[in-house]
Every structure is written in structure tokens, then in C-alpha cells.
Amino acid sequence: MGSVLSVNAQRLVADLEALGQIGRVAAGGLSRTSFSATDTEARNWYFERCAEAGLTVVVDGLGNLIVSSPDVVPETTDRPAVWSGSHIDTVPNGGQFDGALGAIAALECLRRIHEEGIVLERPVRSIVYTDEEGSYAHLLGSSALARGYSLAELEAMNGRDGDRFVDAFTAAGGNLDAATRTKIDPATLHATVELHIEQGPTLENLGHEIGVVTGIVxxxxxxxxxxxxxxxxxxxxxxxxxxxxxxxxxxxxxxxxxxxxxxxxxxxxxxxxxxxxxxxxxxxxxxxxxxxxxxxxxxxxxxxxxxxxxxxxxxxxxxxxxxxxxxxxxxPPAPLNQGIQDLIAAAAAARGLSSSCLPSGAGHDSQNMATLAPTGMIFVPSIDGRSHCPQENTSWIDVENGANVLLDTLIQLAGS
Ligand SMILES: [Zn+2]
Missing domain, CATH: 3.30.70.360 (Alpha-Beta Plaits)
Structure with a gap:
């Protein structure tokens, strides 16, 4: 492989620790439910990281964040892009890694590609999907990208606490007209990849470092x-x-x-x-x-x-x-792309990491993205299989390994 590009593990860990302080509650976990003040604080923190790295953020009509690096080669700008990302909202009193890992690792991959001036055939974008945890609708942001919402659907949407989506959304600065125009053209997407914690015990029990996700239940x-x-x-x-x-x-x-x-x-x-x-x-x-x-x-x-x-x-x-x-x-179940599964397994093997194939028992934005473009997911182990609770944890070495396998996969997909 020649000289292998890797993520800046110190910066990745520092970012996850900093984001892990936003919305910290007395019960020990994180509460950053969508459109709450803490969710807004986390998003503002993310905007600052992008600005600091010289990256550009586009916010779509439902608050999905789509991050680009200034183009090294201008003619690649309009080519179908490779997307990677996850979410930064949490369940009430949730953990530090669910979503945040994939969102920040994707940002770190884009930063490394940008700061090394690596020329790829297709653009790579870092994504934050809105309301994955479904405070208002399960996988809201990626559903908006994949099929879109009508005004009637948005007006009928109620939150877990019984509040109306339109009230929370407009209070957070959202525009309802723009919110009905979020569906993207699949031709603009080449592939998508999401890094996520497993949220279950399989990898830990096998003693394996990387999970190649075969599909979402x-x-x-x-x-x-x-x-x-x-x-x-x-x-x-x-x-x-x-x-x-x-x-x-x-x-x-x-x-x-x-x-x-x-x-x-x-x-x-x-x-x-x-x-x-x-x-x-x-x-x-x-x-x-x-x-x-x-x-x-x-x-x-x-x-x-x-x-x-x-x-x-x-x-x-x-x-x-x-x-x-x-x-x-x-x-419906969402089988993930076999070619991307092969790339992930090969990237893990090339870095000397053990991997195994497994399905995801939890829902993810990738199941919506899989309807738009070839999609893959990478899992890293969850300590004791815990998730959606303050005890949710993943070792820093597994975080770094997962981010490096993501970087290798993105570079392969974007064409080096
Ligand atoms: Zn998640």
C-alpha cells in the first residue's frame, strides 16, 4: 500500500471527549435530543470544528449537515460523491459514542484528506443526519434525503413528549417550506459508509476488532x-x-x-x-x-x-x-453492498485487524442511504455490549482502528 494515511488519533479522541461534555446530565449520560438547546450547542460546536479545518458546511432544509473540503481538482466537484457520517443527537441520558463516533470520524477522515491535499476522483463529504434517534420521527434526516416529507406529514409529526415537530423546528430556526425540499437525486451519490459502535456484545465476545455489517435488520x-x-x-x-x-x-x-x-x-x-x-x-x-x-x-x-x-x-x-x-x-431489512463489505474487510486485514461479518440489530440512517446508493457500515466493539445508557463505551484503540478502516474505505471508494 506504500505509505498509509491514518487519522490523527489524538485529535479524534479530543473531539469525541469535547462533544461528550455537551448535554451531560446529572444522571451521568448525555441528553442531546433533536432541536433541544443542547443539540443546537453540539451542532454549533461541529460548525466550529469545520470552520477551523477550512471545510464548508451546507445545511439542508431539515438540518442535515453536508460538509465539503475546498476542491483540490475543480472538475471533480460535480461528480457523484462519497458520503460518510452519522448523527450527534442522543436518546435522553444516552452514551457518548452512539452516532458521535461515526460523525466525528467522518469529519476526521475529511480533514486528513484535505490537509494532505490528496487528489481523489470523487469528492468525499462528511455528514451529520438530523434526529436519528427519532425524537420526532425515526431516522428523520436520512428519510428526508431518501424520500422527503410533505408539509402535511411534517405538521402531523409529534414528539415523544407530545410537542409538535413544527413548533420545535421553527423555534430552532427551521423553515417549513425548505423542509419539504430535502430529497436528493441519487445520481449525485456514488456510495455511503457509516462507522458506528456495535451496541451489542458480538464483536467483544469474538475478540474481534472490526465488524463488517452485512445488513440492517x-x-x-x-x-x-x-x-x-x-x-x-x-x-x-x-x-x-x-x-x-x-x-x-x-x-x-x-x-x-x-x-x-x-x-x-x-x-x-x-x-x-x-x-x-x-x-x-x-x-x-x-x-x-x-x-x-x-x-x-x-x-x-x-x-x-x-x-x-x-x-x-x-x-x-x-x-x-x-x-x-x-x-x-x-x-424492510436493508442488505448492505457486498463490494463495500469486501473493501472494509480488506482494509481491516491490511491493517492487521481481525474482523467478522455481522448484521445490525439496530436501525441506522444507512438503511435509508442504501436506497439511494451502494452503502456500507463498519462496527467497532461496545464494552459489555452496552448502549443507549451512560455506561456506553468503546476503547480508544478501537475508535482509532475503526476510523482508520473508514478512511481506507472512503479513499478506495473515492478513487485514489
Ligand atoms: Zn446511532
Missing amino acids: GLGGGSVTFRGRADHAGTTPMLGRKDALVAAGALVVAFPDLAARIGDGAVITSGVISVEPGSANVIPELVHVTVDFRHPDANQLAALEAEIRGAARAIADQYGVDVSIDLEPSI
């Missing part, structure tokens, strides 16, 4: 509702009851077996169960169970849904209650 969801009969908790014998909660409990207990029947990568979760009439001495009549199910393969995702439906019906029969099932696949 598809997600289905909805609810299963069991209807039994409310009766006296003391006078109704156990035999012959129509207890909707006993049926609901049986369904939830069956989740591990149902997932195991589909095999690797299948997960099922119920996060909310509501019980009516909800009285300690009345047999539950109506129980509503939320169901979230995921798999990286579209056919297997459908098979997993069929397993859940079949089990819910069988359990309803067994316990003599009625069931209504309202499940649907909501986000």
Missing part, C-alpha cells in the same frame, strides 16, 4: 390483544376462567422458542402490556401486548411474524379467550 411490530371475561377473583374457580392475562403471559413466555425456530438473528420483544379492567381482585378481561420483532432477512422476518400469529391463535384456543392480531412488517 427489518422490523415488524404492532400488538396482540386477548379478550377474556372479567369475573370475581375469589369466587371463580381456576378451571373455566377466561383470563386474558394468563394467555398473554403464555405468549410472552413463548417468545424465546418462537425466535429459536427461525434461528440466528430473530428477536421478539414486548415492551408494554396493558390490562383491563386493571383491578387487583378482578380477572383480566382485555390484555394488550405490544410486539416488536426483527430479522435481517425479509423472508425470515415474514416467517417470524407467522410464528407469532400461529402461537397467539393456539394460545387463545388453549385458554378459551378471543384474540385479535394487529402485526405488520414496518421497516
